[in-house]
Amino acid sequence: MTDTITINADLGESVGVHSFGNDDALLRIVDTVNVACGMHAGDPTQMARTVRAAAAAGVTVGAHPGLPDIAGFGRRAMAITPEEARDLVRYQVAALVGFLDALGVPLDHIKPHGALFGMTSRDEALMNGVCEVAAQYGVPVFGVAGTAHESAAAAAGVGFVSEFYVDLDYDEDGNLIVERNPPSRDPAEVKRRARQAVVDGSLTTRDGSVLPVRVQSVCIHSDTSDAVASATVVREVLVDAGRSAVV
Structure with a gap:
């Protein structure tokens, strides 16, 4: 049987009365969600709401810990130690687990979210802290194949899920380009990118190079205006390719 590919989305990124994202609509399409844990976005009430909604939709829930930077939405890099990375992640995951339990x-x-995602992809010592928490809870980490995400997970004996980002660009080395305000994507472009990754096992970088990619889950960012359309066409691609977790 051909291995299935899931669709994941970052949810729960509203704060107080300020609402962001397309959470409710995406829950009807995706397989699993990454819930903001209060540092880059989210708050206790939002975490509780998102967990309840995901459970009602039959969607699995992962933690999406970020840097403590609500003003920058966690997309500004910070100088932190591996111990600080571990403690930031442990604190946030434990908060979400309280609502899950x-x-x-x-x-x-x-x-990891945003800048923390990029930092841990390049620095195995930082990623080791994330993996220590993953080992504590017996869960895998999501990340980019061929980076410190994967090598640190392997060294720690932690499961690893290789992602493809259909709504973000990659640089010439295959590294994800994390932008503070990701551009909108035409659904036709999203479908082309998804099909290339899923069927051909490749991606086209921002400079036009074609690189191999391993896809176990496709990420959709809920805070983009075209998130629902993007998730819909990705599901179409997965179904057509016989790789969808649900039909």
Whole structure:
């Protein structure tokens, strides 16, 4: 049987009365979600709401810990030590697990957010801290194949899920380009990018180079205006390719 590919989305990134994202609509399309844990976005009430909604939709829930930078939405890099990275992630994951436990919902995975995602992809010492927390909870980490995300997970004996970002660009070395305000994507472009990754096993970088890519999950950012359309066409690609987790 051909291995299935999931769709994941970052949810719960509203704060107080300020609402962001397309959470409710995406929950009807995606397989798993990465819930903001209060540092880059989210708050206790939002975490509780998102966990309840995901559980009702039958969608698995992972933690999406970020840097403590609400003003910058966690997309500004910071100079932190591996110990600080570990403690930031442990603090945020534990907060989310409290809401999960209240509903009897298991933690599915850990996926760093924004600048922390990029920092840990390049620095194995930082990623080791993330993996220490993943090992504590017995869950895999999501990340970019061929980077410190994967090598640190392997060294720690932690599961690893290789992602493809259909709504972000890659540089000439295959590294994800994390932008503070990701551009909108035409659904036709998203479909082309998804099909290339899923069917051909490759991606086209911002400079036009073609590189191999391994895809186990496709990420959709909920805070983009075209998130629902993007998730819809990605599901179409997965179904057509016989790789969808749901049909």
